[in-house]
Amino acid sequence: MTAQTILKHSLRIAQKDLMELFRNRLGLVLLIVMPLFMMVMVGFIYPSNGASINSPIAIVNEDAGFHNSTLPSQTFITVFQGINNQTGMMTLTDASSLAEVKDMVQRGELGGGIVIPSNFSESVFSGLQGTIIIVTDDSNPQIAQMIQGVLESVFDSMGTMQAQQQLQAANPALNASTALAVVKPYNVQTQGVVAGSPSYFDFIAPGIMAMTVMMSVMTGLPVAISQEKEIGTMDGMMVAPVNRLSILLGKTLAQTGRGLIQGVIILALAVGIFGVAIQGSILLVFALLLLGVFSFVGLGIVITSFTKDQETAQMLMMTLMFPMMFLSGVFFPIQQMPWYMQTISQFLPLTYASSALRKVMVLGAGIPQIANELIILIVFGIVMIAIALPVFKRMMTR
Amino acid sequence: MDNGNIIEVKNLTKTFGKFTAVDDISFSVKKGEIFGLLGPNGAGKSTTLRMLSTLSRPTKGTAIIGGFDTVKHDMDVRKLIGIVSEKMIIYNRLTAEENLRFFGSLFNIPKDTLSKRIDELLELVNLTKWKKAQVGTFSTGMRQRMNVVRALLNMPQVLFLDEPTLGLDPQSSVEIREFVRKLNQEQGTTVIITTHMMLDADLLCDRIAIVDHGKIIALDTSTNLKKIISGANTMIIKLEIANLTPDMAASIKTLQCVDAATQENSTQLHVIVHGEEAFDSIIDVVRKKNGKITSMANLQPSLEDVFLHITGHEVRDSADQKIKQEHGPGRRFGGTQRRVR
Numbered sequence A: 001m002t003a004q005t006i007l008k009h010s011l012r013i014a015q016k017d018l019m020e021l022f023r024n025r026l027g028l029v030l031l032i033v034m035p036l037f038m039m040v041m042v043g044f045i046y047p048s049n050g051a052s053i054n055s056p057i058a059i060v061n062e063d064a065g066f067h068n069s070t071l072p073s074q075t076f077i078t079v080f081q082g083i084n085n086q087t088g089m090m091t092l093t094d095a096s097s098l099a100e101v102k103d104m105v106q107r108g109e110l111g112g113g114i115v116i117p118s119n120f121s122e123s124v125f126s127g128l129q130g131t132i133i134i135v136t137d138d139s140n141p142q143i144a145q146m147i148q149g150v151l152e153s154v155f156d157s158m159g160t161m162q163a164q165q166q167l168q169a170a171n172p173a174l175n176a177s178t179a180l181a182v183v184k185p186y187n188v189q190t191q192g193v194v195a196g197s198p199s200y201f202d203f204i205a206p207g208i209m210a211m212t213v214m215m216s217v218m219t220g221l222p223v224a225i226s227q228e229k230e231i232g233t234m235d236g237m238m239v240a241p242v243n244r245l246s247i248l249l250g251k252t253l254a255q256t257g258r259g260l261i262q263g264v265i266i267l268a269l270a271v272g273i274f275g276v277a278i279q280g281s282i283l284l285v286f287a288l289l290l291l292g293v294f295s296f297v298g299l300g301i302v303i304t305s306f307t308k309d310q311e312t313a314q315m316l317m318m319t320l321m322f323p324m325m326f327l328s329g330v331f332f333p334i335q336q337m338p339w340y341m342q343t344i345s346q347f348l349p350l351t352y353a354s355s356a357l358r359k360v361m362v363l364g365a366g367i368p369q370i371a372n373e374l375i376i377l378i379v380f381g382i383v384m385i386a387i388a389l390p391v392f393k394r395m396m397t398r
Numbered sequence B: 001m002d003n004g005n006i007i008e009v010k011n012l013t014k015t016f017g018k019f020t021a022v023d024d025i026s027f028s029v030k031k032g033e034i035f036g037l038l039g040p041n042g043a044g045k046s047t048t049l050r051m052l053s054t055l056s057r058p059t060k061g062t063a064i065i066g067g068f069d070t071v072k073h074d075m076d077v078r079k080l081i082g083i084v085s086e087k088m089i090i091y092n093r094l095t096a097e098e099n100l101r102f103f104g105s106l107f108n109i110p111k112d113t114l115s116k117r118i119d120e121l122l123e124l125v126n127l128t129k130w131k132k133a134q135v136g137t138f139s140t141g142m143r144q145r146m147n148v149v150r151a152l153l154n155m156p157q158v159l160f161l162d163e164p165t166l167g168l169d170p171q172s173s174v175e176i177r178e179f180v181r182k183l184n185q186e187q188g189t190t191v192i193i194t195t196h197m198m199l200d201a202d203l204l205c206d207r208i209a210i211v212d213h214g215k216i217i218a219l220d221t222s223t224n225l226k227k228i229i230s231g232a233n234t235m236i237i238k239l240e241i242a243n244l245t246p247d248m249a250a251s252i253k254t255l256q257c258v259d260a261a262t263q264e265n266s267t268q269l270h271v272i273v274h275g276e277e278a279f280d281s282i283i284d285v286v287r288k289k290n291g292k293i294t295s296m297a298n299l300q301p302s303l304e305d306v307f308l309h310i311t312g313h314e315v316r317d318s319a320d321q322k323i324k325q326e327h328g329p330g331r332r333f334g335g336t337q338r339r340v341r
Helices: A003-023 A025-045 A071-087 A098-107 A120-125 A141-170 A176-183 A200-218 A220-231 A233-238 A244-272 A282-306 A310-327 A339-345 A349-363 A368-396 B045-052 B074-080 B096-106 B111-124 B140-150 B170-187 B198-204 B222-230 B246-253 B278-288 B303-311
Strands: A057-061 A092-094 A112-116 A133-136 B005-016 B019-030 B034-038 B060-065 B081-084 B158-162 B190-195 B207-212 B215-220 B234-241 B258-263 B268-274 B293-299
Touching (some): A003 A025, A003 A244, A003 B096, A025 A200, A025 A244, A057 A071, A057 A098, A071 A112, A071 A141, A098 A133, A112 A141, A133 A141, A141 A176, A200 A244, A200 A282, A220 A282, A220 A310, A244 A282, A282 A349, A282 A368, A310 A339, A349 A368, B005 B190, B019 B045, B019 B190, B019 B207, B019 B215, B034 B045, B034 B170, B045 B190, B074 B081, B081 B140, B096 B111, B096 B140, B158 B170, B170 B190, B198 B303, B207 B222, B215 B303, B222 B234, B222 B303, B246 B258, B246 B268, B246 B278, B258 B303, B268 B278, B268 B303, B278 B293
Parallel strands (some): A057 A112, B081 B158
Antiparallel strands (some): A112 A133, B005 B019, B005 B060, B207 B215, B234 B268
């Protein structure tokens, strides 16, 4: 049995598998729909900075005034409303008390509130800081955090502006920018490595691509093989003078093909619909996807060897997929996780594949910048295949 | 090979854990013979076939096919054999032609030769019209015909048939039987067939090995096997008793002259007996229990009777309800078998 024959047979088997795949209309539709769903769900549900605050925010003015003057709180509200009108960042309503705000948040009618306490004017006229209370919806931490962030920065710049004006009034010799420099000596600017502002889609698209392609081998392979064993068609290949390696290779090729098709679909969706920009080389992106597949083949074969039927294969797939999805930094940055999860994540090849892919796609990295990931993926792949082949051989000759 | 045997099986054994599926069997098959393995499900027929067709590795013993050892020279053996199993080896989403082309390419048949052979084979089973149709749209009979010609792509010298008529209607079963016989006569193909259908074995096989509990318990031609019964002063009696009661049946079964008895329905008993007083003894028992004998007939022995006579239990016991076959312990029909001796 020459290497050429082995290759020829595996190509025939791969061709046959893909032919079956393309004849399955529903399956093909799902092939496109699945990644689309995943992108839409994860991309839109996870709030990004550009997202708007949908629920209205109530303003409660409890200011009791000082010598019958509530000027400070009125000015504050007018200026804030003016800013909001310009930016349109949120809908504002009025509420009479903190209790009403709480009640409305509990009803789900409000996203949060701004409360000006009764001693506001008194404090301001007495030369003290005026306190502003931001009320947030604790049941929705992400929105709460966002509202808090936005309001804090708005109030902060309102304060700066006011301080600047007061300083200029007290010392007319100062011009506007000097006054600002006195009030706020540091001008902080944020700049990413690449131009433009990447959205959450830019973050998840590489991860989902890496995951889909690699999963297709790790989970698709056991399912494809156990399915043929179950139907009985595997016997047809096994009684032909075909090397077992050809069957394995052919199945792997077909699954890789399927995974790459899905990868391309995700890429097209990401670029076309979600406006993801690919900064690095597209060739490197595909090379990375293939390397990811390579690193997972061994694992897929081991699972194949241990699963007797399709049902088990599918259950195993679900069991492995979930931790992988969440621990590999596909959806959430690894750095957010507790240390023990980070440790587990370091043993998952998907972590490195998605990290490398992200560096290339989002940051425009080249091979030198992702050398570590490349080495780890190659070593992992070789080690797993070295373990897998003897296991598979034993399984086939039971 | 020198002695005209295309298959030589020696001490073949297969165990799954503690369970022995095939227990030290030896037999040989002559070139051009139709050889049957007959027995209930779980008897070890399919496991034997899987070992012969290189799909399963024997725990002990050897099988030589066409001069090649099935383990050491599995690739050479595979070139000589074809297999038709009850699980159809065809892809529903591919057309008839694509299926045959795929399997043919695995045998390294040159493209032109393969195209010609595909046309011939489809013609042979009247499927030429459906060459470009997906197999999933075929009827069960058509698919089984596809399944059979698929096994013939490499023009095998030995064709293994594992329960080829299971789940087929009588018409399709006849077609398959005719086809196998024609193949055997015209091409000289050696055929090994496993079945629990007495009819298949009786009509088709030159020699039959009766298999039970992993062992071959009898091996001969159908005629000679039946002689086991007629030669042993044994008779088969079909007894019809209008008011047959379980108590009456039990009394008959425990008679000393009765080898085996099975109840066919509420009034009929099928009894294998020996000795000259057998008729009298049975009539005595029935009379004593106030039974009314409506008819009593002496039957020609069938393979079923041979099986019953040798093993003391029926082939059909579990065979009719073929459950999902697993190649491991648990598929034994032990729990359902009736010992009547």
